Amino acid sequence: MVSRSVVLLLLFVGISSVRAEESGTYDPTDSYKVTEIHGWKVYVQKRLYREKKEVGKEALAILENQLFKVTRAVPEEKLAKLKEVPIWVCDRKDGPIHYHPAKEWLVDNNYNPDKAKAVDISRAENIIRSHRDQPWVMLHELAHAYHDRVISFEDERVIA
Template sequence: MIVTLVACVLLSAETAEKPSAPEPITAYHVINLEGWDVYVNKRLLREEKELGDEATQLLKDKLREICRLVPKRPLAELQKTPIWLELDDDKFDPCACYHPDVAWLRQNGFLDKKEKCVEISNARTFLDWSRQQPFMILHELAHSYHDRVFGYDDAAIKAAYERAKESGEYEKVLRHNGKEERHYAMQNPMEYFAEGTEAYFGTNDFYPFVNVELKKHDPQLHKLLGEIWRD
């Protein structure tokens, strides 16, 4: 994942002034897509309907793909995570994130109800970035699974991350654009888990890109993900 796609609790941005009040819950229309409750900003149903229709269809396609790839037991847990689709609420994150902490939401002018939810903060950016990051929704849902099911202090995930970090094997890897960079997974254990999940089930934008490459590059993580995501 590109570096700006993070769980929002990890962002350190501070607002100089008191944040403006968030849009009320009445500003959203709730639909169900492939088993997920999705809160769609009504501006995407009215003034920006064409954009809203396109973003909603893409989200539906991505969720259907997740349903096809993820085993039933963990899939049922993922479907407990609501998703919010915004027009342009991207003051802290340009595209998508997971909100684990209600205190952060209150401090920064977000609805409390977005706690433990995935937010697509900009519909247009979601459409654009999905070309290079086709599994960004799974990435954010993986943050939710990590947080709600195992906890961010899970010892096994932390140990795998520390081993990978110490190995140096993620310090210079190929990106989808042909450049070699430090893997975003090295930010912290949460990103390590979410990035690995992308490669395990789909395609990441950093090497290892897919399952067979993950198994070769980081067999310990590959084995751990197999245990975590099994039925």
């Protein structure tokens, strides 16, 4: 009976450790390489360069193409505001491409809080998969940022 209890205890502790590791902690900002693409500051998770070179390369090529199109489509004064929005390219196991308006959600969901007020490509594969169906996904997310940072989510003209 003792051995069964020990086995169950070890199994429970082992499962708890795996779950903690899976939920883990976010990668700190210094685990990203900062680069510039068409005037945007882009944080690229260094792990993409080491472990998923082809995915990282393709994701950055698509990002570069989409940001180039944004520079051609958006008027200069509005474009300057959009270029203030940082972009993060990551290798998480989950997560869409999204704009993060608030630090609180990031903390509650185990994301790096430095991603507040930024566009996050949480999983690099997502921009690769979606680029044919959503060729303007970056403009879409940057529009959320503009709405938050310039117009305000509380603007009555938008709420109405």
